[in-house]
Amino acid sequence: MKYSNQLRLLVAVDCIIFGFDGEQYKLLLIQRGFAPEKEKWSLMGGFVRAEETLDMAAERVLNQLTGLKDVYLEQLQAFSEPDRDPIERVIAVAYVALIDIKKYQQQIDDSFHAQWFTMNELPQLIFDHREMVTTALNNLRYKAALHPILFELLPEKFTLPQLQTLYEGLYDIKMDKRNFTRKLLSTNLLKKEKEKDKSSSKKGAFYYSLDETVYKNNFENFLNFVSKNDLNVLNE
Amino acid sequence: MKYSNQLRLLVAVDCIIFGFDGEQYKLLLIQRGFAPEKEKWSLMGGFVRAEETLDMAAERVLNQLTGLKDVYLEQLQAFSEPDRDPIERVIAVAYVALIDIKKYQQQIDDSFHAQWFTMNELPQLIFDHREMVTTALNNLRYKAALHPILFELLPEKFTLPQLQTLYEGLYDIKMDKRNFTRKLLSTNLLKKEKEKDKSSSKKGAFYYSLDETVYKNNFENFLNFVSKNDLNVLNE
């Protein structure tokens, strides 16, 4: 038994993969291996298969094209312009992944044709992928202001200056070091480690790590990581 | 030219339609007119057609099944469990609509088989529609805490007590009248009218209306309509 006389469509997932290398935000792209737009830069995408959900499809595609596994991955939204793909109509459900670039650098370089691009040096993208990236970035800015989501972009141990760079980079603002530290520490999300990171200063900055329990319990809370003042910049 | 050897699927939109009648939140449902689950209660749904986007499909479905037009309508997310519809696999993209029940009461009663249900007296719904409603409600609570979205549920002229009932109803909390009024007025979203609504008290409450300019310019701002204290209730 089937629904008769109804249109059936291709459904794809496209992954917007944001990474942070300690200094900058980057986007992971691949050169598309098949027509149309062969060799052009593209998000990681693939068609949904019969036995998998969209979430599963996104995980699979991400893994097949980059080797990535168990990373933060979340549905963004569906894109559905009938002619977004010139070959045939495809409904695309976009997913956003956040990863620590250094953790996977080797693997991505070695085995796949994916490449990291700085956010302000993106090449031309196929189809409506540029729009997807813009939507994803706005969404990330929104979420990161309320939830401690940016930790997904950092290694397990990180320093307060790194954390601040992460926030400042996303909103392209400067924050006061003392106020930033106070706000972050007041969440109780951070555990101070005994060692220091000496790679970027003589004095060295203490490492911190996430308190996973607090993280899981408080993720959905509205935490106001970024002040309203700073956010208003986004609306100008 | 087509993508060969790829699975094609039915894609549907389902509309979660929230309404407010001045006292309570309600959900608009219809009795499904065809198998499977004929006669069971369902969200407004329909398959996407060849020439329309998902947004257009949602508008069309909403209009066909209820006569509603030009209402607040926004994509929620895609639901994709392979067996969510027992007949055949269907990818469903859920949309949320917000309307003022009284404005459309007549029309919905007269021409369609749709019916409003109080949120805590929902009948059994088909497929995964119950999950969609829960997701949509959580999403509405989230958004309404940050953006002046609940005005979509009110008539053009409304009173401060009505507005407070609207917020209190969504979060199932009591708010202080003086603090609530001060917060809402401080947004500059409200224009005081000269007339009073005398339907619910002897003294009567002044009508207010939305300042559309401020509304449009500030919608994306984070306005903190509901305090963090009150929101934490949701996470317990």
Next chain:
DNA sequence: AAAAATAAATGTATTTTTTACACTAAATAC
């Protein structure tokens, strides 16, 4: 016409949060 009843409207003091702002501390390089 006065009194009672009902819901709307309003202000202030206290606490909490956010902001603005500059010097000292630790380690290394020379």
Next chain:
DNA sequence: GTATTTAGTGTAAAAAATACATTTATTTTT
């Protein structure tokens, strides 16, 4: 041992959020 570099820290002022009770406008009742 002096200079250099970045990390780390405190306090006062302003703004926002909270807790809390009486007066006002109008209608209904007597």
